[in-house]
Amino acid sequence: MAPDSFIEEIQQKQKIHDETSALTRYEVPLVTVDVVLFTVQDSRLKVLLIQRKSDPFIHSWALPGGFIHIGEHLVEAAKNRLAEETSVTDVYLQQLRAFGKANRDPRGRVITVGFYALVSAERLRPEAHANAEHLDWHCVTELPELAFDHRLIVDTALDTLEAHLETTPIAYQLLPKKFTLTELQRVYELIKEKQLDKRNFRKKIMASGMLKDTGETKMEGYHRPAQLYSFADTELKVMHAQPV
Amino acid sequence: MAPDSFIEEIQQKQKIHDETSALTRYEVPLVTVDVVLFTVQDSRLKVLLIQRKSDPFIHSWALPGGFIHIGEHLVEAAKNRLAEETSVTDVYLQQLRAFGKANRDPRGRVITVGFYALVSAERLRPEAHANAEHLDWHCVTELPELAFDHRLIVDTALDTLEAHLETTPIAYQLLPKKFTLTELQRVYELIKEKQLDKRNFRKKIMASGMLKDTGETKMEGYHRPAQLYSFADTELKVMHAQPV
DNA sequence: TGAATAGTGTCTTTCAGACAATATGCC
DNA sequence: GGCATATTGTCTGAAAGACACTATTCA
Numbered sequence: 251m252a253p254d255s256f257i258e259e260i261q262q263k264q265k266i267h268d269e270t271s272a273l274t275r276y277e278v279p280l281v282t283v284d285v286v287l288f289t290v291q292d293s294r295l296k297v298l299l300i301q302r303k304s305d306p307f308i309h310s311w312a313l314p315g316g317f318i319h320i321g322e323h324l325v326e327a328a329k330n331r332l333a334e335e336t337s338v339t340d341v342y343l344q345q346l347r348a349f350g351k352a353n354r355d356p357r358g359r360v361i362t363v364g365f366y367a368l369v370s371a372e373r374l375r376p377e378a379h380a381n382a383e384h385l386d387w388h389c390v391t392e393l394p395e396l397a398f399d400h401r402l403i404v405d406t407a408l409d410t411l412e413a414h415l416e417t418t419p420i421a422y423q424l425l426p427k428k429f430t431l432t433e434l435q436r437v438y439e440l441i442k443e444k445q446l447d448k449r450n451f452r453k454k455i456m457a458s459g460m461l462k463d464t465g466e467t468k469m470e471g472y473h474r475p476a477q478l479y480s481f482a483d484t485e486l487k488v489m490h491a492q493p494v
Numbered sequence: 495m496a497p498d499s500f501i502e503e504i505q506q507k508q509k510i511h512d513e514t515s516a517l518t519r520y521e522v523p524l525v526t527v528d529v530v531l532f533t534v535q536d537s538r539l540k541v542l543l544i545q546r547k548s549d550p551f552i553h554s555w556a557l558p559g560g561f562i563h564i565g566e567h568l569v570e571a572a573k574n575r576l577a578e579e580t581s582v583t584d585v586y587l588q589q590l591r592a593f594g595k596a597n598r599d600p601r602g603r604v605i606t607v608g609f610y611a612l613v614s615a616e617r618l619r620p621e622a623h624a625n626a627e628h629l630d631w632h633c634v635t636e637l638p639e640l641a642f643d644h645r646l647i648v649d650t651a652l653d654t655l656e657a658h659l660e661t662t663p664i665a666y667q668l669l670p671k672k673f674t675l676t677e678l679q680r681v682y683e684l685i686k687e688k689q690l691d692k693r694n695f696r697k698k699i700m701a702s703g704m705l706k707d708t709g710e711t712k713m714e715g716y717h718r719p720a721q722l723y724s725f726a727d728t729e730l731k732v733m734h735a736q737p738v
Numbered sequence: 739t740g741a742a743t744a745g746t747g748t749c750t751t752t753c754a755g756a757c758a759a760t761a762t763g764c765c
Numbered sequence: 766g767g768c769a770t771a772t773t774g775t776c777t778g779a780a781a782g783a784c785a786c787t788a789t790t791c792a
Contacts, residue, residue, distance in 0.1 A: 324594035350568030
């Protein structure tokens with residue numbers, strides 16, 4: 251091979267233009283993060299999806315995410331890619347696991363670290379949607395076909411979320427700061443996908459000591475107003491800094 | 495820069511000699527797998543560690559593991575690196591999660607996917623130790639200082655193992671095919687780090703339907719022989735192929 | 739007073755945990 | 766018989782689950 255064309259080829263390879271060139275350049279697996287962001291809207295559990303603008307899977311829906319930069323901790327990478335792609339910040343983030351089937355990305359070898367995130371509808375800035383035509387919330391029960399193995403990641407997130415619900419006070423991450431017991435029960439019912447008994451639910455929640463009565467009430471419609479509660483442990487409210 | 499030296503430099507960069515050159519070559523995070531291999535020996539829960547022969551952390555103890563090859567699924571990579579470094583094969587493998595603090599490897603940006611593995615002492619070939627002077631089992635209660643963030647990975651593995659013990663029949667992975675109820679109870683006690691009541695333990699285990707009475711007995715010492723059991727679900731005995 | 743949701747208590751069943759005596763084998 | 770471990774059942778307390786009526790607000 252002539253030195254000139256060889257240099258050219260090498261120089262070409264050395265330059266990263268976009269995701270695809272990064273993928274073909276190296277002989278090592280690349281690493282991305284993908285975030286399954288949940289919220290509750292209109293009494294439905296929803297996931298934020300982005301419609302892809304490029305191949306592969308052009309026009310398909312996919313999870314927000316992207317490549318990890320060289321100096322970023324994993325959680326930071328997840329936060330940053332989510333913020334860049336969706337303008338959503340200050341979410342509760344938890345790692346699921348790594349997803350690394352050798353053929354999960356047709357462009358090359360890409361391992362992704364999946365996260366789930368929770369955000370309450372009230373914390374969502376409407377601007378996040380304004381500039382992003384190809385970004386939308388989808389009910390977890392009516393998901394479109396997803397790009398890559400993102401369906402597996404979403405399903406893993408749903409299972410993990412349900413398991414965490416029983417062991418960790420995370421449901422409030424999907425609610426406003428002050429909420430009624432009925433609203434809290436709705437969140438549990440949506441995640442567990444089954445109806446719960448009102449008396450048993452309240453008995454259990456109140457016994458757990460998670461909640462603090464704010465003394466305020468909430469009127470909505472022509473009926474008895476409901477007590478408003480907040481989560482008792484303010485320590486738990488700060489974003490969970492997990493070791494990664 | 496003269497073309498010749500440029501080509502030379504590029505060619506140099508293109509060649510991966512060892513882990514360190516791979517680490518300095520790329521501007522992207524690299525990915526490894528690390529395996530926390532547990533076994534029960536002499537009534538102790540032990541972890542397999544390797545003494546490092548090179549910097550960083552030279553002479554420190556570390557988990558078996560290594561770089562993921564371009565075509566390997568994650569689990570395959572874990573199996574292969576474990577086999578290469580320790581000659582141990584046919585283990586039960588389960589992913590923990592990705593560990594990716596930006597500074598966890600002083601050589602550069604390395605993200606590792608942690609696994610835990612279970613192997614029964616009887617399945618361990620003695621040869622695995624013969625050729626490997628720098629490879630040894632360590633009691634989980636008396637671990638030396640570990641390289642990198644491997645202590646965090648081991649602690650995560652212990653927590654995960656304990657959690658899985660309650661939800662999945664995995665304890666038999668640490669036992670011979672046929673075992674006594676007392677032996678099974680020892681495994682539970684070692685992992686949970688507390689003593690269990692013999693009657694309550696047997697009641698629960700037998701109620702779960704996990705076990706099958708082999709009809710055989712085991713004599714050991716001058717006392718009543720114990721019944722030998724095996725795990726009932728042969729499906730569960732095959733190595734668990736998880737989606738990655 | 740009618741409509742709509744908030745709020746509350748009892749009974750039953752199930753599961754976890756404390757607890758001790760008998761059985762079997764070999765010396 | 767003595768020794769060592771295997772094997773077995775009852776009682777109690779806690780938590781989960783089934784179940785129905787009263788309270789409050791406004792039109």
